[in-house]
Structures are given as C-alpha cells and as structure tokens.
Amino acid sequence: MTTAAVIGGAGQVLTEDEVTAFIGDALAGAGLEGRSVCVIVPDATRSCPLPLLLKAVTEALDGRASKVTILIALGTHAELTGEQLRKHLGADYPNVINHEWWKPDTFADLGTITPDRVGEISDEMLRDEVPVRLNRAVVEHDVALVLGPVFPHEVVGFSGGNKYFFPGVAGQEVIDLSHWLGALITSSTIIGTPGTTPVRALIDEAASMIPAEKLALSVVAQSGTDALHAIAFGDTISSWAAAAEISARTHVxxxxxxxxxxxxxxxxxxxxxxxxxxxxxxxxxxxxxxxxxxxxxxxxxxxxxxxxxxxxxxxxxxxxxxxxxxxxxxxxxxxxxxxxxxxxxxxxxxxxxxxxxxxxxxxxxxxxxxxxxxxxxxxxxxxxxxxxxxxxxxxxxxxxxxxxxxxxxxxxxxx
CATH class of the missing domain: 3.90.226.30 (LarA, C-terminal domain)
Structure with a gap:
C-alpha cells in the first residue's frame, strides 16, 4: 500500500481553490494520459460538494484521459432521474450512468471468493462461496477513480474506498454476504471501528479481483454543508485509510x-x-x-x-x-x-x-x-x-x- 497525499485535516476547512488545485495536481501526476477512466461517485444520500469535486476532476481529465464515464454508486438504492442527476452532479455531463443493479446484464463476473477464504476473513462466522459481480463499466475502463466521502458506517466501520465498488456497484451476492457479516458482528460493535474490520477485509478481497487500476479521492466532508475538511488521494486502500483517520476525529x-x-x-x-x-x-x-x-x-x-x-x-x-x-x-x-x-x-x-x-x-x-x-x-x-x-x-x-x-x-x- 502506498502513502496517500493529503490536504487539510480535522478542524480545517478547505477553500474551493485549494480543492480544485489539489485534485488537478493529483490527477496530473497519476499517469492517466491516454487511458479510459470510470469515475465512481455517491448517490444523493451522502454529504459532499460533489458538483465542485466532479468539476475539478473532469477538468483535470479533459485532454488527458481517452474516455471518461461517470457511474453513480447506487448500491441498491433508487436510480436518479435526469433532473436529479443534474442537481446532484452540478451539470449535464456526458456518459453518466446509474448503477442499474436490477438488470443482470449490468454485471461482469470477476470470479469467486472461496468458502475457506470467507471463513478466514470472517473469523469463521460465515463459510460461503460468494460470486463476485461488478458493474461492467468499471471493468471496461483502464482506471476506476472513486470520488466520495468517508463517514462512520454501520456495516463496515468507516465508509468509502473500495466500498464504492462493493456494495456501491456490485452484484447482490457480495452485498448480501458483506451486510450479513456486519449484522452478525452487530452495527453497534462495528460502527466507527478504525482499521480493517472483517467486512472491510471482505470488500478489499473482492476489490482485488478488479482488473482496472483503482484510485480514490477520499474526502472528509463537514456534515450538513458543502465544505470539506480534507481530501486524500492515492490507491483505494491508502486514500481511504487516511480519510478514515480524519473522519474518526471529525464525525464522532x-x-x-x-x-x-x-x-x-x-x-x-x-x-x-x-x-x-x-x-x-x-x-x-x-x-x-x-x-x-x-x-x-x-x-x-x-x-x-x-x-x-x-x-x-x-x-x-x-x-x-x-x-x-x-x-x-x-x-x-x-x-x-x-x-x-x-x-x-x-x-x-x-x-x-x-x-x-x-x-x-x-x-x-x-x-x-x-x-x-x-x-x-x-x-x-x-x-x-x-x-x-x-x-x-x-x-x-x-x-x-x-x-x-x-x-x-x-x-x-x-x-
């Protein structure tokens, strides 16, 4: 795991210029020239200044990436209409797609996680083979760029990072297994737990099967506002870990x-x-x-x-x-x-x-x-x-x- 680049911190509030400059510099140095990029963003149930963030990302990718697709990580939430998407994203972007989790042809099969591995990850709470299916848009791009906030979370400990793939744009099997594992541990036990919880380990295991390069701009939002305390950029594990550490000192x-x-x-x-x-x-x-x-x-x-x-x-x-x-x-x-x-x-x-x-x-x-x-x-x-x-x-x-x-x-x- 590499070390993430970070701007801001607990108790700080970033300006829009700082946000835009950091994202521009981060993506300029990420080796994205001539590569296709799938940007995975949250739906409207998470606080973050998504219009500002997405504008900075698309401007940084313009003329650099060969193709950009924006994928809404619905999990199993309701899809966003055209008008809702415009409001949520802040503009009419081309190549925006909802994660259509209700359609079987949405998914690509990445393989399976064996019962033995599930048992190892879950401390033998579960021993089930789980097929790993993911929105094919992620698989069909060279780079998957996660763009979204990190908060204490009832299933995984802290949200963000690879969670935007599983359950964000995943098939039902991994969603069911990961959520039930969280339920067995119980929400009150796992919520806000730092580090790699068993559910996070399961999600990371599934994410390791994604062929695309996985990067993340993990943000720590000022809850209920359009302000940001911090941004971390790196791979989806290091970026998430840096943001989760700040969230633990911000959102508790x-x-x-x-x-x-x-x-x-x-x-x-x-x-x-x-x-x-x-x-x-x-x-x-x-x-x-x-x-x-x-x-x-x-x-x-x-x-x-x-x-x-x-x-x-x-x-x-x-x-x-x-x-x-x-x-x-x-x-x-x-x-x-x-x-x-x-x-x-x-x-x-x-x-x-x-x-x-x-x-x-x-x-x-x-x-x-x-x-x-x-x-x-x-x-x-x-x-x-x-x-x-x-x-x-x-x-x-x-x-x-x-x-x-x-x-x-x-x-x-x-x-």
Missing part, C-alpha cells in the same frame, strides 16, 4: 453519560427508512437500556422504496433471525441485515420471544398500521415538539442526523 461526538431518549431529525436526502435508519445507527451507542430513539422525518412515507419485503419481515434483532435461521436463510441477507441494524441489540428465545434493548419509534409520514406491523413504535409527527424535547434533560435532539456518530466517552475514549 462523545457523551459522558447515556441518555434516555434521542430524537434524530432526518434531513430530506433520506427519502425512506432504508436510508433514514442512519439516524438510529449513529446514536444507538449512547441510548440507555430501555431508552428510545425517535426518527423524526415527516417527509418519509415508505419503509423501503426498493425493498418492499421489509414490510413483511419487519424489524428484529440479530438473534431473532439466527434463532429461526431455517425460516429466513433464503431471503436477501442484505434486507435481514438492514432489519437488525435498525432494531439494534436484543435477544430472542423460542419460549419468551424477542427482548430488545432500545425502543425505536417512527415519527414519519408512514401510516401507523404499517409502522406497527413492522415491529416499530408509532408517533404522529404533528405531536412532536422539538423545542420542548430539546429542553428535556433526559432527551438529546440531533439535528441533521445520520452522519455524526455518538459514543460514550468511557467506552470509546476520545483521541
């Missing part, structure tokens, strides 16, 4: 004591609970036993636009599924993982049922019967008084929730 807030209730106020970029659930992941560690997390998102009207099966499965802890694995093993493991991530820690017993550490309440536009059937609490958003809740000493109101991780200082001492 430490509390001295647990709180009885957290109200996560979700911004509009989270269009359903599938994405707005980050308002739970990022605060679960600071909620007292028996406490409550309220996801306040009046604009949200669906649990999962692209995964309606979650309405039938509902939200349950990990042990609920493990204890009844024969019943659930044939469902998409990624959906099961999402279910456990939102429901948090708990136990399940065949005689006494499910026992959950934290209550989860939705104050959204989703009908009450849908919410209750999914094993969540319901609160009419019209009855939520954020000012009164903020004045309650037992309640923490988190504005613009979903990106800053909250931890207890005595459990994870601040660096």
């Amino acid at each position: 807030k430490y509390l001295e004591h647990p709180v009885q209730r957290v109200v996560s106020v979700m911004p509009s970029k989270y269009a359903d609970i599938w994405t707005a659930a980050k308002g739970f992941y990022k605060v679960e560690p600071v909620v007292a036993d028996g406490g409550e997390v309220i996801l306040y998102a009046p604009h949200v009207t669906q649990l999962a636009a692209m995964h309606p099966e979650i309405e039938e499965i509902g939200y349950h802890c990990r042990d609920y599924f493990i204890g009844q694995w024969d019943k659930f093993r044939d469902l998409h493991w990624g959906v099961l993982a999402h279910s456990t991530h939102l429901r948090g820690a708990g136990t399940w017993d065949p005689a006494t049922g499910e026992h959950l550490r934290v209550n989860v309440t939705l104050a959204t536009g989703i009908p009450e019967d849908v919410v209750l059937r999914a094993n969540l609490g319901y609160l009419d958003p019209a009855d939520v008084d954020l000012d009164a809740l903020a004045a309650d000493p037992d309640t923490l109101v988190v504005p613009n929730a979903g990106e800053t991780l909250h931890r207890l200082a005595h459990t994870f001492p601040a660096e």
